[in-house]
Amino acid sequence: MGTKYTIGVDYGTQSGRAVLVDLANGHEVADHVTPYPHHVIDERLPVSGIKLEHDWALQHPDDYLEVLRKSVPAVIAESGIDPVDVIGIGIDFTACTMLPIDEAGEPLCFDAELIDQPHSWVKLWKHHAAQPEADKINQIAAQRGEAFLPRYGGKISSEWMIAKIWQILDEAPEIYERTDLFLEATDWVISQMTGNVVRNSCTAGYKAIWHKQDGFPSKEYFKALDPRLENLVDTKLRGEVIALGTNAGGLTDKMAGIMGLKPGIAVAVGNVDAHAAVPAVGVVTPGKLVMSMGTSICHMLLGTEEKQVEGMCGVVEDGIIPGLYGYEAGQSAVGDIFEWYVEESLPAYVKEAAAAEGLGIHQWLEREAATYKPGQTGLLALDWWNGNRSVLVDTDLTGLILGMTLLTKPQEIYRTLLEATAFGTRKIVDAFHSNGVSVDVLYACGGLPQKNHLLMQIYADVTNREIVIADSKQTPALGAAMFAAVAAGQGAGGYDTIIDAAEKMARVKEETFKPIPANVEVYDSLYKEYSQLHDYFGRGENDVMKRLKNIKKSSE
Numbered sequence: 001m002g003t004k005y006t007i008g009v010d011y012g013t014q015s016g017r018a019v020l021v022d023l024a025n026g027h028e029v030a031d032h033v034t035p036y037p038h039h040v041i042d043e044r045l046p047v048s049g050i051k052l053e054h055d056w057a058l059q060h061p062d063d064y065l066e067v068l069r070k071s072v073p074a075v076i077a078e079s080g081i082d083p084v085d086v087i088g089i090g091i092d093f094t095a096c097t098m099l100p101i102d103e104a105g106e107p108l109c110f111d112a113e114l115i116d117q118p119h120s121w122v123k124l125w126k127h128h129a130a131q132p133e134a135d136k137i138n139q140i141a142a143q144r145g146e147a148f149l150p151r152y153g154g155k156i157s158s159e160w161m162i163a164k165i166w167q168i169l170d171e172a173p174e175i176y177e178r179t180d181l182f183l184e185a186t187d188w189v190i191s192q193m194t195g196n197v198v199r200n201s202c203t204a205g206y207k208a209i210w211h212k213q214d215g216f217p218s219k220e221y222f223k224a225l226d227p228r229l230e231n232l233v234d235t236k237l238r239g240e241v242i243a244l245g246t247n248a249g250g251l252t253d254k255m256a257g258i259m260g261l262k263p264g265i266a267v268a269v270g271n272v273d274a275h276a277a278v279p280a281v282g283v284v285t286p287g288k289l290v291m292s293m294g295t296s297i298c299h300m301l302l303g304t305e306e307k308q309v310e311g312m313c314g315v316v317e318d319g320i321i322p323g324l325y326g327y328e329a330g331q332s333a334v335g336d337i338f339e340w341y342v343e344e345s346l347p348a349y350v351k352e353a354a355a356a357e358g359l360g361i362h363q364w365l366e367r368e369a370a371t372y373k374p375g376q377t378g379l380l381a382l383d384w385w386n387g388n389r390s391v392l393v394d395t396d397l398t399g400l401i402l403g404m405t406l407l408t409k410p411q412e413i414y415r416t417l418l419e420a421t422a423f424g425t426r427k428i429v430d431a432f433h434s435n436g437v438s439v440d441v442l443y444a445c446g447g448l449p450q451k452n453h454l455l456m457q458i459y460a461d462v463t464n465r466e467i468v469i470a471d472s473k474q475t476p477a478l479g480a481a482m483f484a485a486v487a488a489g490q491g492a493g494g495y496d497t498i499i500d501a502a503e504k505m506a507r508v509k510e511e512t513f514k515p516i517p518a519n520v521e522v523y524d525s526l527y528k529e530y531s532q533l534h535d536y537f538g539r540g541e542n543d544v545m546k547r548l549k550n551i552k553k554s555s556e
């Protein structure tokens with residue numbers, strides 16, 4: 001049949017990236033990045049210049065099409081392959097990144113009448129202005145004993161679909177009325193490529209409270225939130241929910257022309273970035289926790305049963321790999337904490353020393369921090385610089401460093417911050433493992449594993465588990481290309497299941513990080529101390545962090 005390819009497109013926060021992948025071995029033949037022309041819209045709307053309120057984060061839907069227009073032809077050109085050998089395309093996206101569309105499938109913000117209405121635009125995953133709605137969603141669900149709440153670790157996030165929809169209804173009822181459908185951006189882009197509107201099981205499950213057996217929450221629940229939401233599911237959330245790897249339909253003639261591909265090729269249903277990365281590191285069975293490590297960490301895990309785990313972001317059947325339950329948890333700041341330290345708190349002499357040696361600041365700090373043994377700094381930190389996503393689900397918690405003296409060095413603080421994030425991950429690992437969702441080995445992808453070896457060794461030592469590292473730097477895009485291969489099917493040169501695709505296309509490095517027994521022992525005692533601080537400050541025994549925030553607010 002000759003060499004066949006698929007394209008995976010990874011839609012991140014700042015840019016979209018297309019990767020052309022050889023189906024025989026997962027080799028990434030070419031890639032191309034298109035920065036979003038309108039960036040993240042968090043101050044003023046394009047065209048009208050209307051000012052946005054605090055905590056808003058929007059995007060421009062045409063930026064997503066721009067990625068298809070630019071990056072897809074670019075990977076074809078760069079690779080020099082014949083486009084007829086591309087048998088499918090798949091995408092992964094940040095989530096919940098959602099938008100209102102009209103009957104014709106057009107985003108409301110494309111309508112000249114609505115362009116100056118902030119609520120007609122795409123709400124990006126990190127739009128955090130729907131917290132009042134999220135609070136009521138949780139309070140009413142808890143009062144009514146809604147069965148869905150434990151599936152989301154006890155809390156629905158303000159980042160997710162229902163809170164965002166309700167904010168639109170609350171603040172711009174006319175936009176709500178004009179909306180035919182609320183869609184995840186990942187599903188909208190697929191609709192643009194195929195002409196079909198379908199919802200993928202991943203975002204529906206993790207972000208819109210959809211359950212394979214129970215569907216969405218009941219009409220009674222939505223009515224209890226707001227009588228105007230009673231029929232939301234049958235109206236503006238309608239549409240079939242389809243498992244990952246399904247062909248959403250063939251690529252339309254129009255989009256094929258624009259992208260330089262063959263019309264009719266398979267287009268896989270949409271997916272989420274962190275979730276798409278799981279099969280791309282070859283994880284298709286339980287027991288292997290995949291960490292997508294960058295500014296934050298998403299922790300992904302598979303299981304054969306639906307279990308309740310404190311503070312997880314969600315458990316969704318078919319949510320990651322069809323046929324299994326997919327679990328997600330997370331830490332809302334990891335690389336961001338290291339960046340804060342380097343940018344906001346590091347003495348100038350360290351920057352000068354690093355520059356004098358021609359080293360990056362992180363590299364200098366990593367090298368110096370690596371000269372310490374576990375415990376040797378005498379320091380301990382709580383990693384809550386951006387609140388705590390799992391397991392406490394509390395954005396009002398803040399960071400803490402304990403044990404400093406007049407002799408404390410910057411590299412000791414840096415090491416302590418690395419360790420604190422590892423303890424945060426161990427809390428998540430322990431929460432899953434002790435609730436019957438076993439975690440035997442860790443897999444790491446994203447930017448951090450490539451950048452900081454000390455960090456990875458600390459994670460192996462703190463969790464007492466081996467860590468396998470992704471070989472691809474574009475792991476989510478590779479995963480999206482694998483799901484495209486499944487959507488195309490074996491008959492067309494692809495694969496019939498994501499398990500077959502993972503066997504041939506997933507890639508990890510040979511070198512792994514293994515726990516060092518002597519370090520494990522010391523970290524076990526430090527973790528006990530971390531756990532005491534974690535519970536003392538995080539579970540209500542001493543709410544000083546919240547009181548400080550309140551004092552700060554009232555002093556502003």
Ligand SMILES: Nc1ncnc2c1ncn2[C@@H]1O[C@H](COP(=O)(O)OP(=O)(O)O)[C@@H](O)[C@H]1O
Nearest residue numbers: 293294295335336338339362446447448451452
């Ligand atoms: N050598 C390093 N060690 C630790 N953290 C680093 C290092 N270099 C960059 N970072 C942090 O990693 C984060 C970027 O991670 P990356 O995976 O590239 O991005 P993203 O999460 O946006 O995909 C930033 O927060 C940055 O401060």
Ligand SMILES: O=C(CO)[C@@H](O)[C@@H](O)COP(=O)(O)O
Nearest residue numbers: 012013093094095125273274
């Ligand atoms: O929340 C999820 C996945 O559930 C992510 O899409 C969101 O945090 C964005 O992640 P990135 O910053 O793009 O790594």
